[in-house]
Amino acid sequence: MEYITIIVLVLSFITLMGLGVPVAWSLGFSSLLTLMITVATVPSMTTIAQRMGAGLNxxxxxxxxxxxxxxxxxxxxxxxxxxxxxxxxxxxxxxxxxxxxxxxxxxxxxxxxxxxxxxxxxxxxxxxxxxxxxxxxxxxxxxxxxxxxxxxxxxxxxxxxxxxxxxxxxxxxxxxxxxxxxxxxxxxxxxxxxxxxxxxxxxxxxxxxxxxxxxxxxxxxxxxxxxxxxxxxxxxxxxxxxxxxxxxxxxxxxxxxxxxxxxxKVKDLPAILLKSSSTTAVVALLIATSMSMSWVMSSxxxxxxxxxxxxxxxxxxxxxxxxxxxxxxxxxxxxxxxxxxxxxxxxxxxxxxxxxxxxxxxxxxxxxxxxxxxxxxxxxxxxxxxxxxxxxxxxxxxxxxxxxxxxxxxxxxxxxxxxxxxxxxxxxxxx
Structure with missing residues (x-):
């Protein structure tokens, strides 16, 4: 079974990336598809969401x-x-x-x-x-x-x-x-x-x-x-x-x-905070989905x-x-x-x-x-x-x-x- 999961994980990730799906979403969806091989759909979705949250904690x-x-x-x-x-x-x-x-x-x-x-x-x-x-x-x-x-x-x-x-x-x-x-x-x-x-x-x-x-x-x-x-x-x-x-x-x-x-100047701060928040959000999503994939691979x-x-x-x-x-x-x-x-x-x-x-x-x-x-x-x-x-x-x-x-x-x-x-x-x- 573990070789099947490896194949599904790798192929789904490569396919999604090839279709132009952003890296973070490709990581999350390929993790979900891999987990669904051994776990029902709804529990799989719940687990991935939990692991994403835990990854940022x-x-x-x-x-x-x-x-x-x-x-x-x-x-x-x-x-x-x-x-x-x-x-x-x-x-x-x-x-x-x-x-x-x-x-x-x-x-x-x-x-x-x-x-x-x-x-x-x-x-x-x-x-x-x-x-x-x-x-x-x-x-x-x-x-x-x-x-x-x-x-x-x-x-x-x-x-x-x-x-x-x-x-x-x-x-x-x-x-x-x-x-x-x-x-x-x-x-x-x-x-x-x-x-x-x-x-x-x-x-x-x-x-x-x-x-x-x-x-x-x-x-x-x-x-x-x-x-x-x-x-x-x-x-x-x-x-x-x-x-x-x-x-x-x-x-x-x-x-x-x-x-x-x-x-x-004080007037520059909103733009700086907005750009920093935007960059942080991208990094945080990458970390969250990556941690979910790491957990699936470990399990x-x-x-x-x-x-x-x-x-x-x-x-x-x-x-x-x-x-x-x-x-x-x-x-x-x-x-x-x-x-x-x-x-x-x-x-x-x-x-x-x-x-x-x-x-x-x-x-x-x-x-x-x-x-x-x-x-x-x-x-x-x-x-x-x-x-x-x-x-x-x-x-x-x-x-x-x-x-x-x-x-x-x-x-x-x-x-x-x-x-x-x-x-x-x-x-x-x-x-």
């Missing part, structure tokens, strides 16, 4: 709407501009400096807001015009913006790491946050090295000279924004507050800072069956990790990150745990892997945002995007093979 999930709101406030409150100016000051007179600025600013932005979509939108809108004026190939700028924006999902605070903590059954959010620093910075470095190749190829112009006094001025203006990172992550690591409490503090801090900068022993299949193939953890990474790379092309993490964590985590792989390390591997899917059609939300802001087409962006894909995959391989890169900082802080 988690205190830690409150951090997601707060971090989303903090990101929107950052976008409107002038914080993003100050981070970009700091990144410009760091790059100095490097040729093609605006590409480096994009990567550095994306990492800084992600380290405060934790949103790839917000980073791609803000940085693309601000830097895109400047790149056009200085003769940068538009599609190259989009490729750098799209891929570098995903580093914010690895560098904390990160909403998707909170989702992984929920799906894994309670892996420490603090440990996941701290573990993301070195992998996130490493991927950013690889993207910068890839950008350097294109800078030399296209002979891009040099950046502006920044004197020591000018750098000091820019840094002081950006310092209050960077202080948020110290407050949020430092407070979690030290144990002053939880990740959920930290997210609320992030909202209050960014709100106060934006008013002090004078770039946010039908699907994760156990897949675990047995994987472990029967090999007892070499690297072989298993290669299979899992290839599977997630494929899944990431067609499925958004949130449902992918919620559905595949219960399937793969028991397998890697049995092979002695740390769940914190696996969480970073999974998130980094799925970040690549955000940059690929047909579901790549960050790709669509980047292309839309630049007013170009996906077809034109694909060619310059490929080398950056390769850089991200190299980063994934290195981080997979060397767990110390992920686990050293958490162990240093006793997490």
């Amino acid at each position: 988690s205190f830690s999930l409150l951090a997601i709407p707060f971090f989303i709101l903090a990101g929107e406030i950052m976008n409107k409150g002038g914080i993003a501009n100050r981070l970009i100016n700091l990144a410009k000051a760091i790059t100095g007179r490097l040729p093609g400096g605006l590409l480096y600025v994009n990567v550095i600013a994306a990492m800084l932005f992600g380290a405060i807001a934790g949103s790839a979509v917000a980073a791609a939108s803000a940085l693309g809108g601000i830097l895109g015009k400047r790149m056009d004026e200085e003769g940068y190939p538009k599609e190259l700028g989009v490729a750098v913006n799209v891929t570098s924006s995903t580093t914010g999902l690895i560098i904390p605070p990160s909403n998707i790491l909170i989702v992984y903590s929920l799906a894994s059954g309670g892996v420490s959010i603090g440990a996941l946050f701290v573990a993301g620093y070195i992998p996130g910075l490493f991927v950013g470095l690889l993207l910068m090295l890839t950008a350097a190749f294109f800078i030399r190829k296209h002979k891009l112009p040099q950046g502006e000279t920044t004197s020591f006094s000018e750098f000091g001025s820019v840094f002081l203006k950006a310092a209050p924004s960077l202080t948020l990172l110290v407050i949020v992550i430092g407070g979690i690591v030290v144990g002053i507050f939880t990740a959920t409490e930290a997210s609320a503090i992030a909202v209050l801090y960014t709100l106060g800072l934006s008013f002090i900068y004078g770039e946010l 039908e022993d699907i994760p156990q069956s897949i675990s047995q299949i994987l472990l029967s193939l090999s007892d070499n953890k690297y072989i298993i990790l290669i299979i899992i990474n290839l599977t997630l790379l494929f899944v990431g092309v067609f499925m958004d990150m949130t449902p992918a993490v919620l559905i595949f964590t219960p399937i793969f985590l028991p397998v890697v745990s049995e092979l002695g792989i740390d769940p914190v390390h696996f969480g970073i591997i999974m998130v980094l892997n799925l970040c690549i899917g955000l940059c690929t059609p047909p579901v790549g939300s960050v790709l669509f945002i980047g292309v839309g802001v630049a007013k170009t087409s996906i077809a034109k962006v694909v060619k310059p995007l490929l080398p950056f894909f390769i850089a991200m995959i190299i980063g994934l391989i290195v981080i997979t093979l060397f767990p110390e890169m992920t686990l050293w900082l958490p162990s240093l802080f006793g997490l």
Whole structure:
């Protein structure tokens, strides 16, 4: 029976997606159809509704709407501009400096807001015009913006790491946050090295000279924004507050800072709250339907069956990790990150745990892997945002995007093979 349920679950989900049904609804309906094989219609509908509600009944999930709101406030409150100016000051007179600025600013932005979509939108809108004026190939700028924006999902605070903590059954959010620093910075470095190749190829112009006094001025203006990172992550690591409490503090801090900068008015708040609520609603529905599918899979022993299949193939953890990474790379092309993490964590985590792989390390591997899917059609939300802001087409962006894909995959391989890169900082802080 369990193989029939797997077939029904997979085929119904693929069919609904193929018909253009939104991901969240496809997850919910395919879960319902699968449960109806063994349970009557009305009880099946009631159970799915209950599991959707139960899936959202988690205190830690409150951090997601707060971090989303903090990101929107950052976008409107002038914080993003100050981070970009700091990144410009760091790059100095490097040729093609605006590409480096994009990567550095994306990492800084992600380290405060934790949103790839917000980073791609803000940085693309601000830097895109400047790149056009200085003769940068538009599609190259989009490729750098799209891929570098995903580093914010690895560098904390990160909403998707909170989702992984929920799906894994309670892996420490603090440990996941701290573990993301070195992998996130490493991927950013690889993207910068890839950008350097294109800078030399296209002979891009040099950046502006920044004197020591000018750098000091820019840094002081950006310092209050960077202080948020110290407050949020430092407070979690030290144990002053939880990740959920930290997210609320992030909202209050960014709100106060934006008013002090004078770039946010009271009249702007309704639009910010509305956009944040809309984004939160989409994420919440994805989480609810994904949790219902996870429950159906668990009740039908699907994760156990897949675990047995994987472990029967090999007892070499690297072989298993290669299979899992290839599977997630494929899944990431067609499925958004949130449902992918919620559905595949219960399937793969028991397998890697049995092979002695740390769940914190696996969480970073999974998130980094799925970040690549955000940059690929047909579901790549960050790709669509980047292309839309630049007013170009996906077809034109694909060619310059490929080398950056390769850089991200190299980063994934290195981080997979060397767990110390992920686990050293958490162990240093006793997490």
